Structure formats: C-alpha cells, structure tokens
Amino acid sequence: MPVFENISDKFFNPFCCRNRELYFACIQQLIDKSKEIPVLYETDARNCLIIYLQNSMYAIETENIGEEISSQRSSPENASVILRYFRSCGWITPKEIGRTGDNIASVSSYCRKLVDALHKIFDRDASGAITNHIFSMYEILKSSLEKDSARAIRPYSNICVPLVENECDLKNELLVLKDSIRTIMHAVMEIEDANGFGQFLMKDEMLDRFFNDYFFIKRSGLIPGYIAGIDRMLMRIKKSELYDRMAEEYMELKNVDPVTAREVVDRQFGELDSFINMEYEKEMSYIDKRINTYYNLYSTRMMMVLSNHTNLQQYLNRLLLQMRSMKEEEREKLLNGLSECFKLRSMGYVSRKSFERRRKAKPNTENAAIEREELSQEEKQRLTDELLKETPDRYSMETVRGYLDGLSFPENGLAVSEMAIHTRDDAMMAAASIIYSGSVGFPYEVEFGEGMTETEVARISNIRIKKKERRGQTV
Incomplete structure (x- = not known):
C-alpha cells in the first residue's frame, strides 16, 4: 500500500510555512488539551489557541495559508484561521457535529503519530x-x-x-x-x-x-x-x-x-x-x-x-628524564638555575582557626526523657475559649443571616444571578446559605434550578433564596 495514500496532499504543508514553529506549538497545545477532556470541540480548541497566542512571545509573520495570518490581526481571528488551516491539511478531523451541537475538532491519528515521532527525533x-x-x-x-x-x-x-x-x-x-x-x-x-x-x-x-x-x-x-x-x-x-x-x-x-x-x-x-x-x-x-x-x-x-596554553606536564616529564641521566654536579647546577625562575610575590600567615573543624554537638540521648507535664483545667478552658469564642466565625449562621437580611427579597425570592457576587466572601455567603437552609432557626430556604451561573469569582449552582413562611406569613 502506498505510504501517502491515506493522508491529505497538504499534510506536510505547515512545516514548509514561515510560521511552522507556531503551527507545531499550536497542534501540540491541542493534543495536550485533548488529553484533559473526553471530546475536544471546536470552541474549546479555539479558546485554547487564543490563550496560547495571547501569552506567546512568537512574532507571527504575515503569510497566506488560504487566509491571511499576521501579527496585525487579533488572537481570535488568527486562532480561527489556524484551525481552518489545520482542518484543510488533515491535522484535524473533518467537521462532525457532537452532542453539544458544536463541531468536533479532534487531532487526527496520523498527526499525533507525526508529532510524537518529531519529539522522539529532536527532543x-x-x-x-x-x-x-x-x-x-x-x-x-x-x-x-x-x-x-x-x-x-x-x-x-x-x-x-x-x-x-x-x-x-x-x-x-x-x-x-x-x-x-x-x-x-x-x-x-x-x-x-x-x-x-x-x-x-x-x-x-x-x-x-x-x-x-x-x-x-x-x-x-x-x-x-x-x-x-x-x-x-x-x-x-x-x-x-x-x-x-x-x-x-x-x-x-x-x-x-x-x-x-x-x-x-x-x-x-x-x-x-x-x-x-x-x-x-x-x-x-x-x-x-x-x-x-x-x-x-x-x-x-x-x-x-x-598555564597559558602550555602543557606543563609534558615539559616536566621531559625535564625529569633529562635530569635522571645527568651527573650530580650538572643536576645541582640545573636545579639552582630553575630556582631562580621563581619569585616570591606575597607572604602571609594562616591561623589555626582556618584548619579547625568544629565538632557537632551530640545530644545527651542517654538521659533524654519525655516530659509528662499536663495543662491545668484553667489553662485548657482558656485555650478552648480562645479557639472557639474569641476567634469569630466568618461564616456562622448569625453572620450569614445578617448578610441576607441586608438584601432586598422579592416575593418569588432572590436568584443567585441577581445577587451582587463580586468577591470571594459574597460567594461563600451564598454557599453557606445552602448549608444552613435546612437548619432550625435559619429564616431562609434555598431552591435549586438547572445549570450553573457564572459570577465574577466562581461558577455557582443556579439557586433561588427565599424567606421561609410560617402559618401563612413570611418570616
């Protein structure tokens, strides 16, 4: 079977473009993203590339890959162009509508194998x-x-x-x-x-x-x-x-x-x-x-x-071999001549502390014992009060009740999307209201809806908080 029969004619085109490093990094991003979720949809793939292009230091060169891509265009536009280019080259599977109604953007098996092979070769x-x-x-x-x-x-x-x-x-x-x-x-x-x-x-x-x-x-x-x-x-x-x-x-x-x-x-x-x-x-x-x-x-x-690019070891070996065959008078004369080649440039004293090694302190393990002193009842009570009473609970039932009392509730209750959740404390108050909704003494109840609600700090279940009714009257 021919090697290139099952792939697109444009399969290797991204490696011949000016921005080939960018395309390789983008397809690697999509492969990594597909390992984190069951199905990679086109929206998720585009968002992944947008985030990468916004944080990347790569200078995109202007070129035409069916559509123009350049550093003058925005990251969402370049991400869309790259996705369409990958699909035309066979790096991404053809369009197929998934369960969510969005197109599936899975990386093709041939592309995955090619990227893995390149990593094995060049990494x-x-x-x-x-x-x-x-x-x-x-x-x-x-x-x-x-x-x-x-x-x-x-x-x-x-x-x-x-x-x-x-x-x-x-x-x-x-x-x-x-x-x-x-x-x-x-x-x-x-x-x-x-x-x-x-x-x-x-x-x-x-x-x-x-x-x-x-x-x-x-x-x-x-x-x-x-x-x-x-x-x-x-x-x-x-x-x-x-x-x-x-x-x-x-x-x-x-x-x-x-x-x-x-x-x-x-x-x-x-x-x-x-x-x-x-x-x-x-x-x-x-x-x-x-x-x-x-x-x-x-x-x-x-x-x-x-030694200033001089092989002293070789010279010393040759010198010692020559000295071995010399007579004693000639050897003495040579040594005296060599001694005059060296000059004393500095002289100093080394104190004994420079050679002193400090001994490690050995603990007296023979006489070691475990202290069994216990706290008195007064000390235990003081620590308990300090832990439970003096330190305020930021999300206690009274704190949450006071927070909700400060909000205006219509007759049908207040949805979480209508609450001004701007900080983490606001989100924690909404979460604490769910916990206390079934408690005696808490005058609010929570009804759950479908889906999730996006806030500035977190995604929260679609809930509606209402005041409890007693004997036909709202508390």
Whole structure:
C-alpha cells in the first residue's frame, strides 16, 4: 500500500510555512488539551489557541495559508484561521457535529503519530529513556509468560513487535549517549579560559543530563538484573509454543510461506539475543572508555588553560628524564638555575582557626526523657475559649443571616444571578446559605434550578433564596 495514500496532499504543508514553529506549538497545545477532556470541540480548541497566542512571545509573520495570518490581526481571528488551516491539511478531523451541537475538532491519528515521532527525533531531554526501554522489554516478556496472558493471543503483534521497537529505541538512546560525550569533549576543547570551564560545568544542560543518565545506569543495581531477566525470558519463549505461533501469525499478516515466516522470526529473536548479550555490554564499555578519556582531556585542558596554553606536564616529564641521566654536579647546577625562575610575590600567615573543624554537638540521648507535664483545667478552658469564642466565625449562621437580611427579597425570592457576587466572601455567603437552609432557626430556604451561573469569582449552582413562611406569613 502506498505510504501517502491515506493522508491529505497538504499534510506536510505547515512545516514548509514561515510560521511552522507556531503551527507545531499550536497542534501540540491541542493534543495536550485533548488529553484533559473526553471530546475536544471546536470552541474549546479555539479558546485554547487564543490563550496560547495571547501569552506567546512568537512574532507571527504575515503569510497566506488560504487566509491571511499576521501579527496585525487579533488572537481570535488568527486562532480561527489556524484551525481552518489545520482542518484543510488533515491535522484535524473533518467537521462532525457532537452532542453539544458544536463541531468536533479532534487531532487526527496520523498527526499525533507525526508529532510524537518529531519529539522522539529532536527532543534532547531523554532523561531516563534508556532504563525505560529496558523496563518495558522486561515487562512485555514477563506478562507474556504469565498464565492466560492477553499478549499470547496475538504473540507476534503483542510480543515480538514491541520488543523489537524497544530494542531499536534503546540502540538509538545509546547512540545519543555516545554522541553526547563526543559533543561534550568538543566543547571542552574550545574553552579558552578557566571561567569558561566553570560556566560549562554549572550551566551546561547536556553535561548534567548525560551524567545523570550514565551514573544511574552504572550505579543502579536493578539494571544488570533486568538485563539477565530479559535474556532468560527470551530463551523461555523460544522453547515455548508462543514461538511457533509468532511464525504462524507473521505468515498470515504478511502472506508468506511458513519457511520465510520462521526465518524472519528467527532473525528478529537472534538480533534481540545478540543485542542483550553482546552489543549492550560492548556499547556501555565503549562509553566507559570515553568517560575516562573525557576526564583525562578535561584535566589536561584545564592545566593548559591555567598555564597559558602550555602543557606543563609534558615539559616536566621531559625535564625529569633529562635530569635522571645527568651527573650530580650538572643536576645541582640545573636545579639552582630553575630556582631562580621563581619569585616570591606575597607572604602571609594562616591561623589555626582556618584548619579547625568544629565538632557537632551530640545530644545527651542517654538521659533524654519525655516530659509528662499536663495543662491545668484553667489553662485548657482558656485555650478552648480562645479557639472557639474569641476567634469569630466568618461564616456562622448569625453572620450569614445578617448578610441576607441586608438584601432586598422579592416575593418569588432572590436568584443567585441577581445577587451582587463580586468577591470571594459574597460567594461563600451564598454557599453557606445552602448549608444552613435546612437548619432550625435559619429564616431562609434555598431552591435549586438547572445549570450553573457564572459570577465574577466562581461558577455557582443556579439557586433561588427565599424567606421561609410560617402559618401563612413570611418570616
């Protein structure tokens, strides 16, 4: 089947536009928004893009994408143009009216896969990706060997394919790790002063991310155990009936003969076995060697920077080798000559306090005891009164009653939309009236309507507050 048969001819057009960074950020916003709600409607998508465009620092360039988009137009206008453009390119599904009467604006599956692939390729933040792939391979194999496993129903699609995908991703992450150490070493070679070394160590994100990933793999005792477990479970699968069923499923999927299907499955499992047992350890050994080279390079480069780009270590080694073959008189003469090359520029005294280490105070735990002194009745009563009586309750029944008494109530009651709810306290009073409406001594009752009412501070249920009636009279 042709690769581009099921997508629009304009599918890749947004990546060829002037504002391609903006379009990629906008579609990412829609994907993130769709993960928070069951169905993404066009109104929600437009509001999401409007908020992003208003807060974005991106300078929109003027261009025609079927309609003109520019920084001179308002954010709602640009958001509407972008949504229509996404729909015409196949990034958003065609118009379909949902339950609310609004058009559905779901991001198409092909677009989601494309965005995920771009993130995997270009995102530099791959923290923990190596160990995630190892854990995923372990979990796939472990679940496939369980009794009545769902993965055993379609073993090739549910076991072999994800294993191979995780193996390929793990290879790529190891290559990224190798490229990172190469990039770091190039950066070290370009540093010209000691201040640059300090800035590099403190602020370089690649350096920090690389050593976090590397040392987690080396120091974690879990990784070798998981690798051994993967190797052990691969051997179990090859000896089980799942292995034969993988070849049968591949034969049905690809419409090939049994021999070809078995060869393909054998090659894939052979590659998995080779990677787990040999290539992984080989790659990690290579990275270890590069790490040692990096430390030596960093040390040498630091010495050269501090010595005005002169490799003092090399000169000192040559000098010591020459002195070893000299006679005692010549060696003495050379040392005297070298001593005259140095001058004392300053002299000071170091006090003993500079070397003094303060001892930590050790608490006397042997004689420690728990105080069992109790409060007197008078003290307890004072604290209780201070807590319950002296501190006023801002939303007590009397406070809410006084607040409502200050409002004018018509005969049919006062709706929450008619109340002047401008602050948080106003909203809390309305909420407290619902709580006290069924209480004895509270002269107001609350009737609930349908829907919600938007106020300046909160969304409140559509309620109507009325005065209670007693014996035909309003209280």
